[in-house]
Amino acid sequence: MAVNFQAGPDQGSWQRRIDRAAQLAAEDEATRPLLVFYGQLLGLQRDTYDTLRKAPLSGSLERDLDVVRPCASAILSAVRTTGPALLADEIQEIVAGGDSAIDQLLLEWWRTLAANQFFGKVVLQPYAQRLAELSRRPLDRELYTNEFRCPFCAGPPQLSMLQRGGELEGGGRALLCATCFTSWPFRRVRCVSCGEEDEHRLAYFHSRALDHLRVDACDVCRRYVKTIDLTRLGVAVPLVDEVAGAALDVWARERGYEKLELNLVGL
Amino acid sequence: MAISRRVFLKGSLTGAATLSAFGFDIAPIAAQARTLKISRTSETRSTCPYCSVSCGVIIHTLGDKAKNAVPQVVHVEGDPDHPINRGTLCPKGASLEQDILNDRRLLKPQVRRPGSTRWDDIGWDQAIDEIGRWVKKTRDATFVEKDARGRTVNRCEGIAWTGGCTDTNEFNYLVVKTMRSLGVCYLENQARV
Numbered sequence: 001m002a003v004n005f006q007a008g009p010d011q012g013s014w015q016r017r018i019d020r021a022a023q024l025a026a027e028d029e030a031t032r033p034l035l036v037f038y039g040q041l042l043g044l045q046r047d048t049y050d051t052l053r054k055a056p057l058s059g060s061l062e063r064d065l066d067v068v069r070p071c072a073s074a075i076l077s078a079v080r081t082t083g084p085a086l087l088a089d090e091i092q093e094i095v096a097g098g099d100s101a102i103d104q105l106l107l108e109w110w111r112t113l114a115a116n117q118f119f120g121k122v123v124l125q126p127y128a129q130r131l132a133e134l135s136r137r138p139l140d141r142e143l144y145t146n147e148f149r150c151p152f153c154a155g156p157p158q159l160s161m162l163q164r165g166g167e168l169e170g171g172g173r174a175l176l177c178a179t180c181f182t183s184w185p186f187r188r189v190r191c192v193s194c195g196e197e198d199e200h201r202l203a204y205f206h207s208r209a210l211d212h213l214r215v216d217a218c219d220v221c222r223r224y225v226k227t228i229d230l231t232r233l234g235v236a237v238p239l240v241d242e243v244a245g246a247a248l249d250v251w252a253r254e255r256g257y258e259k260l261e262l263n264l265v266g267l
Numbered sequence: 268m269a270i271s272r273r274v275f276l277k278g279s280l281t282g283a284a285t286l287s288a289f290g291f292d293i294a295p296i297a298a299q300a301r302t303l304k305i306s307r308t309s310e311t312r313s314t315c316p317y318c319s320v321s322c323g324v325i326i327h328t329l330g331d332k333a334k335n336a337v338p339q340v341v342h343v344e345g346d347p348d349h350p351i352n353r354g355t356l357c358p359k360g361a362s363l364e365q366d367i368l369n370d371r372r373l374l375k376p377q378v379r380r381p382g383s384t385r386w387d388d389i390g391w392d393q394a395i396d397e398i399g400r401w402v403k404k405t406r407d408a409t410f411v412e413k414d415a416r417g418r419t420v421n422r423c424e425g426i427a428w429t430g431g432c433t434d435t436n437e438f439n440y441l442v443v444k445t446m447r448s449l450g451v452c453y454l455e456n457q458a459r460v
Binding site for chain 1: 286289290292293296297300302303304306307308309310312325327344345346354355
């Protein structure tokens with residue numbers, strides 16, 4: 001079956017994400033530090049994206065490093081002053097290693113898309129998004145893709161969304177790539193990680209306090225992904241609202257579920 | 268450069284951690300999480316029973332799987348992955364939740380007497396007795412053992428049965444067995460899905 005997917009920033013511009021982060025930070029005290037930091041990251045990513053838009057990109061990170069590296073340096077230096085001590089310490093180590101350390105870090109992440117690494121993800125998300133917009137497939141890494149991985153870059157999903165659109169009524173489910181922000185359709189009653197379809201082993205955890213968010217968990221593989229229900233709150237920006245629902249992450253982890261892909265605040 | 272273990276920040280957040288994998292203090296968020304009233308639901312794919320189009324539906328059931336908790340249907344919606352309806356439902360199908368949960372559901376038998384304009388409650392025993400008596404009387408009066416050409420037909424032409432679209436397979440099985448044993452030919456059970 002041909003996969004119908006949408007490349008690029010279908011969930012709003014960088015500015016829309018930044019505005020949403022500021023709005024949600026003003027509304028909730030507990031998640032404010034996370035959202036303020038994430039808003040700053042989004043600003044840095046937008047600057048990176050603007051720089052990359054003006055540059056000819058080949059799709060091979062190794063060849064594009066000359067353009068990407070200065071952006072990475074800017075992000076590292078900003079995060080060193082505004083981020084938590086753990087990240088600041090790491091940046092100290094990376095900076096001490098010079099340009100070659102940054103290159104190695106980026107290339108390593110680009111080839112593995114490791115779920116729990118911060119720097120590769122924060123720097124290369126704008127790069128991957130730009131490649132998706134240009135329909136320029138990443139050249140220098142394995143692109144093994146299936147319905148659980150992004151059809152463009154083979155990255156894992158950051159979150160799932162329920163949305164109306166096209167000929168669909170009600171809440172069609174789509175996954176949003178954690179790397180290039182491409183979205184692709186995915187079946188409703190199915191585990192995003194292991195593909196389990198037995199409804200008795202799939203659980204949806206929901207709180208009215210976070211009405212448009214839920215945790216889609218699987219009792220077989222014990223993994224979960226958060227779902228942003230855009231049919232309940234159309235103004236939500238999935239990437240940002242996912243971070244704002246941090247309490248659900250903590251709740252799920254305390255019950256032994258493991259998140260499929262950490263977001264940029266490490267939850 | 269040798270990449271250190273920490274450079275890769277292997278997140279290993281488990282249990283009641285106080286820091287996120289990237290070092291954020293999540294104590295306030297953990298406190299917030301404890302105030303959340305979280306409900307567990309399941310989504311079950313099924314088929315609308317109302318007509319032969321056979322639209323796919325998703326039934327949302329609330330329940331934490333505890334042995335003393337009774338699962339409760341809280342929502343029914345069209346299945347967006349179903350090739351027939353792609354998430355749409357007709358107004359009747361969209362009201363399926365009310366087929367499952369409905370304050371107006373009749374819980375005891377009622378009868379409308381000949382010439383009466385209203386329904387009266389009657390007891391189960393009385394209802395079964397009356398139905399049995401009328402079925403026997405009607406069947407005896409209208410039973411056709413042989414047709415006009417003398418062939419054995421053993422049919423009851425004075426009774427007809429019509430079923431409802433939400434009747435189950437098992438119920439329809441019993442209906443067919445019962446009606447056929449009475450010789451009823453005018454039998455419709457709406458089992459089309």
